[in-house]
Amino acid sequence: MSEFQLHPQLAADTLPVASLPLCDVLLMNDANYPWLILVPRVADASELLDLNEGDRTRLWREIDIASQALREQFAPDKLNIAALGNMVSQLHVHVVARFKGDAAWPKPVWGAQPARPYPAEESVERLSRLRDALERFVSAG
């Protein structure tokens, strides 16, 4: 079994937020939506079913934590949670805060709009808020 390495496409499209017990949490570099991506640090995993039961439980727990952080920080109208992986097969889960009237609403976000990279200052502020919120929900768990 090879060692876990973040897929270069995911690394290129995102900013690193935090490291949870199982997953790296990344912020999609797209200011259209508050959009987190969770990547379990497990080599060669592509489907949820590729994780052992303990890791699957940890993943669901971390999806809950990411959802709680987005909900607290952005009060979205809807959360969208998805494991697709048709383009990048490395297992990763999208957790996206959606708003009525956002750039893709009510469609799914994938491929709907060109990414709008964060201005540097805005990304610093957003990453810091998200780190604080994730840490609090991890501690509360």
Place this chain on the structure above:
Amino acid sequence: MSEFQLHPQLAADTLPVASLPLCDVLLMNDANYPWLILVPRVADASELLDLNEGDRTRLWREIDIASQALREQFAPDKLNIAALGNMVSQLHVHVVARFKGDAAWPKPVWGAQPARPYPAEESVERLSRLRDALERFVSAG
């Protein structure tokens, strides 16, 4: 709290497959993809976070069961799993068997192609295969 009732849009778009401990399992009436929808029988739930912890655990387990059934019956190239709910807010989870070269590949299925309803005989055969497979994976769990 009101009583659970399947959303009329979900009822209209699907064929009933099975009733698991938490969820109704529905087959999207779209022969473009083997596409299951899991609907927890919990009134007024819209987000995963609206479920209590026991029900959330049951839901993840039933997503695994649906995934195993699709994988066994169709040997897809990829599973797509998603809780979106931008159009129909009643909590429901898509579990879709995807193939390189299917009608939407590699894009997500939502809105990609008009639904292609199953011919009656094909739906009978597909529902029966899916029921058998779900039952086996429930028993094995």
